[in-house]
Amino acid sequence: MGLFDKFKAGLQKTQSKLAHEIKRIVTRSPRLPAEALEELEAALISADLGIDMTAQILEAVRKSYESQGTSGLDVFAVAEREVEASLGSARVELLRAPNGPTVVSVVGVNGTGKTTTAAKLAHLIQSRGQTVLLAACDTFRAAAIEQLKHWGQRLKVDVVAGAYGADAASVGHDAVAAAQARKSDYLFVDTAGRLHTKHNLMQELQKLHRVMGKQLTGAPHEVLLVIDATTGMNALNQAREFNKAVPLSGLIVTKLDGTSKGGMVVAVQRELGLPVKFIGLGEQPDDLQPFDPKAFAQALFARQ
């Protein structure tokens, strides 16, 4: 970097600060009071947005608050706008493969609600009048296969399953073949919960995806990471590691019917650019809703 460039870079900060001050004076905006900032910080942190994201939003809010004139808008309304903007715009639909069945792999750490989510997704597709198949690729956890089969019976969806301890990849292979033979529109693959820190388990997941891809080019077309809304900052690690092992195409946030706000998805989306496709709101089959950034941002700041 030349001396001049350095100088310029150094000035940039001052300049933008100056520009902000001028804007503030021109628009006759008040300064943001410190108490309001503190209150906002508490709200952001307690919604699990994490330190970095909180700092970013606070800064953005300060800037837009101090340049919007004297209308005296609620600080929280400004923050809401900022979060909504950083969550990206339009709703994102489930992908559809150009031909043949669309294979959707549902992954995540233990206990986030993968099995329930896979069943809910199947219900959603069914209610659209499309055909669907479920694959029980969690061959590790006790009774995981029964759990999915129960759902299958309840929803009248067929479930492809193997035996416990069997290679998940072989079940995946059979399920894809079955979906092809039946010309199903969608196949949802319920995988075993695994902590993202377990290298061998992540490799097992890679293998499952590889094998399905060999049976049907492009499969899995969609890989959805299920995140529990009560999770704190570890969600970012989870998303990072899963994305490294098996490139993700979206997120599903579950258990948002409680009091947790699931704020960490904002940080996840900011860092990895993964859209939230659905949110889980309960234990019933139709408790899966498309994600709405506006409503989410509003809920984030809803004061109890």
Place this chain on the structure above:
Amino acid sequence: MFDSLSSKLQNAFKNLRGLGKISEANVGDSLREVRQALLEADVNFKVARDFIERVRAKSIGQEVIQSIQPGQQIIKIIHDELVDLLGSANAGLELSGNPSCVLLVGLHGSGKTTSSGKLGRLLLKHGRTPLLVAADVYRPAAMDQLETLGRQVGLPVYLHRGETDVLKIAREALEFARANNRNTLIFDTAGRLQIDGPLVQELVRLRDLIKPQETLLVLDAATGQEAVNVATHFDQALNISGSILTKLDGDARGGAALSLKAVTGKPIKFAGVGEKLEDFEPFHPERMASRILGMGDVVSLVERAAEAVNVDEAMRMEEKMRKGQFSLEDFLDQLRQMKKLGSLESIVSMLPGGAEALKNNDLSKQEKEFAHTEALICAMTPQERRNPPILNAKRRQRIAKGSGVSVAELNTMLNKFAQMQQMMKKMGKFQKMMARMGGGAAGLLKR
């Protein structure tokens, strides 16, 4: 993280040397760093604030110990305070009655069913006769899951499929226990939100019926700020006697533990540390404090090593190394022992600053190299392993073919091994000296 926290603190205290006492101004900067660390570990922000205040009050006016760095001194204060908060020595279970009941409650997916199985196994080992009771009447196949776990740990499970009345199940289970001489009942309940009135009431009625000696809240270690709400509500409704922290084998920093303890004041009794049923241990406040501050978990590593490594074997190995008789066969043994400790990744992540280091490094390459080395040695005859110099070109080609690794890699491996042997001979003298002083690797493990 610890490295960065401690270096930041070091910086904040650069000017403190020479001062007699720690003052308000000195502490301010460093406490901001600590607050940051706590929030990053998911400690509830209110809990973090109170904690910081306590540390502030404790550290101001403390004499600066000249011999150690002031930054370290502050860290010590913080660490001690954390340990203090996290738990008065780990509390066991109070199981006095016959039969006595343990009730497990918590959110969905926190690990209640798995914990039931693990706890049952532990109590069985301690001479009790547990009965697992499937009281989760909502989640599909939850009963099957408990039944499978019961079979795996060799415990009876009371289940009544199709019954939706939890109280009825409980009454039947108590009767079953009396008839079959089981002295401890472990109730696995359905996951529920702490704000779900009717479902929480169901738990209250269940508690009133079975009058459990222990009501344990099961909480996922990765829980965020919400931990406070969850703990408060469950404690208010059920007056819990303690908690179980699960999924501690992940990389969550586990600040939820501090939040939990701070709002309920009830001890954290157990920790779930893996997928296998034996991965369940008493909670260690000491280690949790280090973890929340990002200081690594050397204690656990040493414990794991002690479990995986055979002490006599280690002594024999040490002797060989000292005398320079370390052969490829021994090398193979060592590799295999190390494997028992877990993946390189998991070992490194337990070291201070290890988690941070792992972010930028992929250890799977080294891991692969180990696997290659193992394959190479396995492809050798015992004679070759004991006496590598006899390896001529023909033998080398055969070994490469047999192991699927290239000859070039075999050569590199042998060169490295030769260097290692040289080093060991040199170390021999040093080791002797150490041995006389009562040290040595084997000695460490024994203790």
